[in-house]
Amino acid sequence: MKLGAYTACVHDKTLSEALEILAGLGLNSLEVNAGGFIPAPHCHVDALLANEKNRRNYLAEISSAGFEVTALNVNGNPLHPDSEVRAKHSRDLFNAIELAEKLGVSTVITMSGQPGGHPGCSTPNFVVEPWDSAYTDILDYQWNDVAIPFWTLVNDTARRSGVNVAIEMHPHNLVYNPATLVQLIERTKATHVGAEMDPSHLFWQGMDPIKATDFLGDRVFFAAAKDIRINEEYCQINGVLDGRFRVLGPDEPKVSLGGRYVVNGWPTNPSWQFVAVGRGHEVSYWADFLAALEKANPNIHCNIEHEDFELGQLEGLEFAARTLHQAREMIGR
Numbered sequence: 001m002k003l004g005a006y007t008a009c010v011h012d013k014t015l016s017e018a019l020e021i022l023a024g025l026g027l028n029s030l031e032v033n034a035g036g037f038i039p040a041p042h043c044h045v046d047a048l049l050a051n052e053k054n055r056r057n058y059l060a061e062i063s064s065a066g067f068e069v070t071a072l073n074v075n076g077n078p079l080h081p082d083s084e085v086r087a088k089h090s091r092d093l094f095n096a097i098e099l100a101e102k103l104g105v106s107t108v109i110t111m112s113g114q115p116g117g118h119p120g121c122s123t124p125n126f127v128v129e130p131w132d133s134a135y136t137d138i139l140d141y142q143w144n145d146v147a148i149p150f151w152t153l154v155n156d157t158a159r160r161s162g163v164n165v166a167i168e169m170h171p172h173n174l175v176y177n178p179a180t181l182v183q184l185i186e187r188t189k190a191t192h193v194g195a196e197m198d199p200s201h202l203f204w205q206g207m208d209p210i211k212a213t214d215f216l217g218d219r220v221f222f223a224a225a226k227d228i229r230i231n232e233e234y235c236q237i238n239g240v241l242d243g244r245f246r247v248l249g250p251d252e253p254k255v256s257l258g259g260r261y262v263v264n265g266w267p268t269n270p271s272w273q274f275v276a277v278g279r280g281h282e283v284s285y286w287a288d289f290l291a292a293l294e295k296a297n298p299n300i301h302c303n304i305e306h307e308d309f310e311l312g313q314l315e316g317l318e319f320a321a322r323t324l325h326q327a328r329e330m331i332g333r
Contacts, residue, residue, distance in 0.1 A: 001294055001333065002070060002301040003324050004029025006224065007042050009306040009317060015042045019065035021314065025321035030067045031303040034099060035092025036076030036110065037257050043072065045095055048103070055103055070301040071107040071196075071222055072096045075168060076258065079113030079146050081121050085258040089113070090150070093165075094157060101161040107222050108158070109166045109196045112175035112184060115146040126172045128241070143187070147174050151188045158192035166196035166221040177205065178212050185219065194219035198305070199289065200226035203280070204240050204272045210285075213292040223293050223302040225324055227280035228272050235271035242271035266309075274307040276316040278323030286323055287330035294333075 004027045010018040032043045074096045076089030096108045117125035117138045127135045158165045197220045199209035246265035254262040293300045308316040
């Protein structure tokens with residue numbers, strides 16, 4: 001198993017600077033953003049698709065630093081009811097599959113996407129708990145009319161390209177847990193769609209990523225190293241579905257999600273939050289997690305995704321890398 005990082009955490013650095021930083025942490029796997037929600041400063045997709053020499057030079061720079069590109073990441077919402085967002089994110093996904101084939105990269109990571117609630121709906125509609133038949137009507141439309149046709153095409157494209165598409169199971173998407181991933185696979189008869197096992201979003205939903213990995217088995221194509229901490233004082237009052245997010249003011253910096261949409265501000269005292277690997281769960285847990293990943297897929301790789309706002313960019317990466325190295329030593333790898 002190669003350990004590495006998702007380069008979104010060092011997007012303010014050039015590719016050569018990012019490689020130097022990550023190499024200093026003893027990492028050798030590189031997951032590069034190739035579109036979707038955020039820019040792709042370390043992967044100029046159009047230029048790489050257009051020219052074989054560009055691709056050779058790109059891979060040579062990465063290889064000479066001791067790294068392998070193990071995945072392209074295009075997290076976004078390719079099912080968004082806003083045509084501006086949907087067109088970009090879906091185009092980015094298909095371009096990433098094509099580029100992965102040309103680069104010899106076996107995995108593209110993305111999200112399943114989230115449609116609107118009915119034809120003509122202008123915003124995504126995530127059904128939390130379909131206890132009311134109104135919500136099952138919404139889900140019938142989202143799955144049958146939107147998701148199944150799209151993901152059938154994604155799987156067919158990935159199969160022809162020899163690329164696996166690994167879905168991050170993320171709330172506010174149709175696929176957010178193992179059951180919905182299995183539903184997508186079965187209903188599209190997918191051969192090249194599986195999971196990117198990102199523990200963070202499973203943790204806060206109350207799942208155990210190790211048991212989820214065992215359940216999905218060889219459909220776990222890739223893994224993210226990302227931790228969370230439950231803040232019990234606030235969680236006991238507001239629960240994990242803590243909706244106290246804040247609309248940012250006109251002068252506050254904003255992160256675009258495509259079109260007119262931006263990331264909202266987190267609650268001041270959230271019920272849960274992302275933390276560097278090892279700050280929410282002990283090293284022994286991560287050792288068991290790595291062992292479960294290798295059991296499910298002996299060729300799997302695991303990349304750090306750093307979103308701990310309590311730690312600086314390098315501080316958080318160093319902490320996560322140290323935890324993973326210790327975890328790997330515990331299982332004798």
